Amino acid sequence: MRFLIISAAVAAIAIPASAQAQVHAAPHNSSEHDMAGVSSKLAEKLGDPATQKALAQSVRVMGEILLDMPLAPLADAAARMAGEDGADVDPDATLRNLAGPDAADMPQQIEEKLPQMMGAASAMAGSLETMLPVLRQMAAQVQNAMADAARAGD
Numbered sequence: 001m002r003f004l005i006i007s008a009a010v011a012a013i014a015i016p017a018s019a020q021a022q023v024h025a026a027p028h029n030s031s032e033h034d035m036a037g038v039s040s041k042l043a044e045k046l047g048d049p050a051t052q053k054a055l056a057q058s059v060r061v062m063g064e065i066l067l068d069m070p071l072a073p074l075a076d077a078a079a080r081m082a083g084e085d086g087a088d089v090d091p092d093a094t095l096r097n098l099a100g101p102d103a104a105d106m107p108q109q110i111e112e113k114l115p116q117m118m119g120a121a122s123a124m125a126g127s128l129e130t131m132l133p134v135l136r137q138m139a140a141q142v143q144n145a146m147a148d149a150a151r152a153g154d
Contacts (some may be wrong), residue, residue, distance in 0.1 A: 039128040047122035052115035059114055063107030067096035 045051055071094060075087035096103045 009136045037130075039125050043122045043126035043128075044124060045122075046118045051114070052118045055118065056114040060107040060111035063110055065138065067099065067103055068094050069108065070094055 070091070072087070072091045074088045075089040079085070079087040090097075100108070
């Protein structure tokens with residue numbers, strides 16, 4: 001379970017910058033065509049094996065760095081924010097120590113599984129193009145139902 005939580009956190013932090021840039025560069029016009037184009041580009045980028053490999057390697061390195069991060073300064077800052085004098089934490093403690101013996105394998109496991117996760121995300125982003133008209137129709141139905149309910153309550 002701990003592996004899944006840490007994996008999800010690291011993967012969430014490491015969304016490809018190019019995919020983010022494509023989404024943020026899209027006009028804030030909500031036309032179906034524009035949204036479909038963005039989701040199509042995102043799906044393509046997430047499904048690209050070269051992008052998957054590069055991101056997986058980067059996440060592995062980031063995971064190693066996070067595991068070796070000293071915890072005492074963070075714990076001390078958190079204690080001070082809570083109005084306490086400071087945390088009583090071993091100055092040599094790291095996230096790796098706290099996570100336990102299986103932590104050593106986590107970055108490698110994340111690197112191995114991230115391309116699959118990105119492939120699944122690519123498929124979901126690609127299906128958005130198909131789902132968009134249905135989602136818009138559902139949103140209109142909800143809006144109409146809420147308006148009808150508000151009128152009935154008057």
